[in-house]
Amino acid sequence: MSGLKLALFDLDGTLVDSRALIAESMDEAFRVNGLPGCSYDQVRQIVGIELFEAIPMLLPEDYPPEGAVKVANTFREIFVRNRADGTHTEGLYPGARDLLDRLDRDGWLLGVTTGKPRRGLNHVLDTHDLHGLFVTLNTSCTGPGKPNPRMVLEAMNETGAEAHQTIVIGDSSHDIQMARNAKVRAAGVAWGFHTAEELDAAGAHSVHEDFACLERGLAAFGEMAA
Incomplete structure (x- = not known):
């Protein structure tokens, strides 16, 4: 379909600043399970990957799979607690909402491709009143996550956008690899x-x-896509 412009945004580290919330929740989850703490530099490498795939990447190679599942579930519990009690928030980066609003007014189709579960995605959309901006929402809950291209391909199929009309915006190498794979x-x-x-x-x-x-980069892409 001609004239379409589809921008697919990652959430964590791209639209919302969840760095402290994720890193400190992961560190606590490791310690609760009798493991050494997990540093920010370790955690930042796996953000964006589906949680139950990401956790084993941070653990010793011989760590039992059932233990990895327990760490992942502990992280989820601590993350939700820390978010709920205000220890850390998932605030929008300054300028994020303004950009989304301008793109929407300019006729862009906007979507989300995130490693968050759907519950976490909905929390961000509810908290920042973003529901009306996105026409396609894609998480790793329904199939392979990043860097697999599935989420991008499903978003394109849902909106009718073609590859030359689609751009992925993200803060991690996993986002970039997903886009390149698509x-x-x-x-x-x-x-x-x-x-x-x-x-x-x-x-x-x-x-x-x-x-x-x-x-500016999106404006240039939009002109090229058109």
Whole structure:
């Protein structure tokens, strides 16, 4: 379908600043289960990957699978507790809402591709009143997560957008690899979990230092897609 422009956004580290919430909840989950603490640098490498796939990447190779499941469930409980009691929040990055509103007014189709479970996605949408902006919502709950291209391909199928009309925006190498695997444009943002250098190395077509830079990049992509 001609004239479409589809922007698929990651959540954690891209639209919402959940760095402290995720890292400190993971560290506590490890300690509760008798493991050494888990550093921010360790945690940031797996954010975006589906939780039960990600946890074993942080554990010793010989750690029992049932133990990994227990750590993952402990993390979920601590994460929800820390979010609920205000220990840390999932605030929108300054400039995120303004950009989404402008893209919506300019006729973009907006979507989410996230490693969060659907419950976590709904919490973010409810908290920040974002439901009306996104026409397609994709999580790892219903199939393979990042870097598998499934979420992007399902979003394209749902909206009718073609590959040359679709761009993925994310802060991790997993987002970039997912986009490249789906053969769509990959835009990295350098304010989240991975550095600009890591995003470049993963194959990002562009890397943006702030939302103003990202907006210019999306405008250029939109003209090219049209």
